[in-house]
Amino acid sequence: MPQAWAEVDLDAYRENVRTLAALAPGAQLMAVVKANAYGHGLAPVARAAREAGADWLGVATLDEALALRATGDEGPLLCWLAAPGADFAAAARHDVEVTASSAEQLGEILAASQVPRIQLKVDTGLGRNGAFGDQWSDLVAAAARATADGVRLTGVWSHLACGDEPDHPANDAQEARFREAVDELRAAGLEPGLRHLANSAALMTRPSAHFDLVRAGIATYGLPPDPAMPHDVPLTPVMSLRARLAAVKRVPAGQGVSYGYRHVTDRETTLGLVPIGYGEGVHRAATGRAHAWFDGHRVPVVGTICMDQMVVDLGDLPAGRGDVVTLFGPGDAGEPTAVEWAEASGTIAYEVVTGLGGRIQLTHTADPGRSR
Template sequence: MAVVKANAYGHGVGPIARAAREAGAVWLGAATLDEALALRAAGDEGPLLSWLTAPGADFAAAARHDVEVTASSAEQLAEILAATQVPRIQLKVDTGLGRNGAFGDQWTELVGAVARAGVPVTGVWSHLACADEPGHPANDAQEARFREAVAELEAAGVDPGLRHLANSAALMTRPSAHFDLVRAGIATYGLPPDPAMPHDVPLTPVLSLKARLAAVKRVPAGQGVSYGYRHVTERETTLGLVPIGYGEGVHRAATGRASAWFAGQRVPVVGTICMDQMVVDLGDLPAERGDVVTLFGPGTSGEPTAVDWAVASGTIAYEVVTGLGGRIQLVHGTTTEGFS
């Protein structure tokens, strides 16, 4: 399963969903029902699961469009069954993450409700809390609890269908948790769940963030840069203005810590990152208005990656890529038209 929630982690859900299907992903995963229905409206016809709904969700629409939904409690199961007589249901057990899913006695209640209703179940699943720390004891505990939950379902006479537990991190490090299906989230986009996580899976980020310099100027030593003069030039240098800022989801917290890529070199982002723009110190590199600067990319040439920007911002790569928006234009393909 390729997980394409949150606009495919900020990468553009339509093209990413199509690429995932073409690459062999049997399933797609969308958190909300609205996301799943939008995929159907865009023409996707393959197996599709959604799992995050509040009371009042349109389960009838899910049935009409062959979207599989997730019941995380007996109460939610009743709501699904009241909305449609032909549901495609998976069950979620909370094995210790403490978020969605039936926990403890709630699971026994959900199993009983499913058995009494006689509704076919197409899958049972859970989510790991610490898979990006392969040695964490929670991983063993959650996997054991998942096996117990599946056994309880089978003992009640219910075929569990597809069993799935592994997210990206467990896919890469925990074969025992693979079961019948694995859910590739952040790894689908070439980013590690945690940069410190040991793994031998080759990952190459697929998204690059580029812009053209809007202004270039030579300034003397002692020149303050951007709001608050949080940076003052130490010598005569060339400054380049990049027309992207926190209005596009680039974290202001990366001020003074991030770098970009220009003319085959890393160059520092200097001064406060603003709503619409930021400044890079180009030193003595030749530069003109319109030249391309890369904030982050695959890293294969030495350019910063989304992980680098996450570290500079004090966050995780998930937030860096899913937060992109505003006036950024997404262009899909092996090359970006108008950029080099």
């Protein structure tokens, strides 16, 4: 048994994918597995997504796409982030669809390889990637020339800035701009292929943005796009972070704990040493604010979180070296969740799960009887 591990419940992941797909029955679903499947493990999560009926997989970079193809995945796959010099010829060889965000980038793609299928991205107001303003008209014109030479346009898409704030006026503005961009494509004689705008948040709260395909990312892992976003979609967090206690000791009242004595015990108590820290992606900012789960009880993380260890106050609970402590999980039994660790760290749940690494081993569990 490893000393620390992130346990990923693939059954819960598959069920989340099915639940989200059911919210947009008229659209295809893309499961986003970028950043090592948000820290959950690219290959097993991608397989689970396909098993759950995901029509597409989505990754950010071409390197991620090629890594996914190396695992044996053969289904529809889109990537969307590439700096100059990206190996677009490899994308064509491995049947990876790429995204052009400007006329210049489309030229780079076509110069590297006669890519048979391509998607276009329009910046409708996020201010990141995608063709903005007059750049979109330039990209449409370039795409019209490319399709005349045999390139197939398979999709047009954009990304919302405030999808996790359903009432934000930017959502209406971006959706309207997206529709205008699609109309401009059609006016140029191009069929847009799959139109997609909705991320997890819009999938859950904005049916008008579902179009032909929805891109489900953080929600497939059972985590909300934002804890404050209202929704009634039943999702199960997929990852649990566990470790075995490396040391257990009884200490008196008045004992300082960890660097800087930011915590001093106020009673005789038992301290447990958890052998992971910010070297594994556990945020130091959670010092004095986070809790763990031990023997059916929440226990506080006390003292400064260090590079490779942290301390929990076990009170009078019986404990021994090698006993398992859970930092976060789905919360069903009362254990802390990744969202709570994010709040304790002053960040978002995305960062909590994608940032894990170091000595933490990824393990994947599934019950064949539950898979459908």
